[in-house]
Amino acid sequence: MENKEIRIGIIGVGGIAMGAHVGGLKNVKNCRISAICDTDTTRLKERGDILGIPEALRFTDYKKLVDCDEVDAVEVCTPNYLHPEMAVYAIEKGKPVNVEKPLGISYEQAKTMLEAQEKYGTPGMVCFSYRFRSAVRYAKILLEENAIGDILGVNVKYLKDSGLWAGRRLEWRFRKEFAGTGVLGDLGVHLIDMCTYLLGDIKKVFGTCDIIVKERKYLDSEEYGNVTTDDACNFIATLENGRTANFSISRCVLGHKNTITFDIFGSDGIISFDLNHPDELSVCIGKVDKECGGMHTVKVPAKYELSQEGTFVEIARGNKVECHPTIADGIKCQKILDAIQLSSETGRLVDVE
Numbered sequence: 001m002e003n004k005e006i007r008i009g010i011i012g013v014g015g016i017a018m019g020a021h022v023g024g025l026k027n028v029k030n031c032r033i034s035a036i037c038d039t040d041t042t043r044l045k046e047r048g049d050i051l052g053i054p055e056a057l058r059f060t061d062y063k064k065l066v067d068c069d070e071v072d073a074v075e076v077c078t079p080n081y082l083h084p085e086m087a088v089y090a091i092e093k094g095k096p097v098n099v100e101k102p103l104g105i106s107y108e109q110a111k112t113m114l115e116a117q118e119k120y121g122t123p124g125m126v127c128f129s130y131r132f133r134s135a136v137r138y139a140k141i142l143l144e145e146n147a148i149g150d151i152l153g154v155n156v157k158y159l160k161d162s163g164l165w166a167g168r169r170l171e172w173r174f175r176k177e178f179a180g181t182g183v184l185g186d187l188g189v190h191l192i193d194m195c196t197y198l199l200g201d202i203k204k205v206f207g208t209c210d211i212i213v214k215e216r217k218y219l220d221s222e223e224y225g226n227v228t229t230d231d232a233c234n235f236i237a238t239l240e241n242g243r244t245a246n247f248s249i250s251r252c253v254l255g256h257k258n259t260i261t262f263d264i265f266g267s268d269g270i271i272s273f274d275l276n277h278p279d280e281l282s283v284c285i286g287k288v289d290k291e292c293g294g295m296h297t298v299k300v301p302a303k304y305e306l307s308q309e310g311t312f313v314e315i316a317r318g319n320k321v322e323c324h325p326t327i328a329d330g331i332k333c334q335k336i337l338d339a340i341q342l343s344s345e346t347g348r349l350v351d352v353e
């Protein structure tokens with residue numbers, strides 16, 4: 001099993017598939033992309049030619065790709081509302097599946113994947129990409145070593161300018177029926193996963209979601225339609241130990257292409273991560289009143305870097321891996337997304353369970 005060649009079928013060959021997935025798989029030994037699927041036939045042809053996929057292995061029906069004998073494992077890279085039905089089909093057919101985040105448009109919809117996995121036992125993973133960053137993995141080790149003592153607070157930001165790009169149309173991600181949430185599920189879910197991965201469960205949330213650009217032109221006409229997903233979301237989360245984490249997420253911040261900052265304040269020090277410096281942590285370690293000596297930069301050893309796609313290939317081979325964002329982790333995050341939306345709608349603190 002250990003080094004078996006893994007032939008990957010990708011469903012949805014849009015932006016993330018051609019970026020992180022194709023790019024990541026290039027560096028993974030003994031695997032290849034054997035088939036692709038997309039309902040956009042122009043894109044299917046163009047991407048099939050780029051990837052050198054034979055015509056017979058280019059599909060418009062995802063079930064045909066999953067059923068194909070030349071596919072061992074499946075990556076689901078379609079809009080959010082399609083993830084559950086596609087992943088469940090792959091799980092039922094015993095094909096290991098790597099699902100893009102968020103897992104679906106609601107907890108009710110997404111949990112079908114976990115139910116199917118419990119029934120069929122097929123391996124699965126969620127693309128919580130930032131968990132694989134060396135600085136995040138190193139932060140986890142420091143936290144496990146209790147390097148900063150008791151957690152007193154967390155401050156997290158994810159900022160982009162992508163909601164303000166001129167002429168951007170009413171794509172699927174701006175419509176609730178296809179995306180579920182906007183920036184909350186698109187960007188915020190990465191932070192929620194990072195927070196639960198590093199610090200444990202989130203118990204309660206209080207949040208507000210805001211649509212800043214209210215209308216956009218439809219994809220195929222000059223008419224305007226309503227944006228129904230959030231452009232900005234701020235929320236406070238209560239951690240297992242009762243302390244709070246403060247999250248600020250927006251796709252309408254000029255000057256920010258993809259900024260993530262994550263500060264964890266402890267009784268004995270601080271750990272800070274900034275995606276603009278992905279191989280570093282800014283830390284103050286030691287009792288704050290004695291040895292800390294202020295913030296300083298730690299270069300994270302290269303050995304902590306891990307490939308998301310390489311991890312999926314190992315999982316598809318049936319091997320155990322150390323950093324594995326599971327379907328259950330994705331469902332946990334989905335529940336938190338639902339709770340934040342409910343909090344925003346009702347103006348109340350919401351218990352995640």
Ligand SMILES: NC(=O)c1ccc[n+]([C@@H]2O[C@H](COP(=O)([O-])OP(=O)(O)OC[C@H]3O[C@@H](n4cnc5c(N)ncnc54)[C@H](O)[C@@H]3O)[C@@H](O)[C@H]2O)c1
Nearest residue numbers: 012013014015016037038039040077078080100101127129
């Ligand atoms: N992990 C990350 O950091 C990250 C980053 C960006 C996007 N994503 C996620 O990846 C997913 C896709 O996002 P994207 O930006 O690539 O979107 P996209 O619109 O660029 O690509 C989606 C593709 O799916 C295709 N598609 C739609 N319906 C289909 C169907 N029924 N069968 C087959 N193909 C179908 C579309 O034609 C399109 O080519 C989303 O869930 C998004 O949240 C994750």
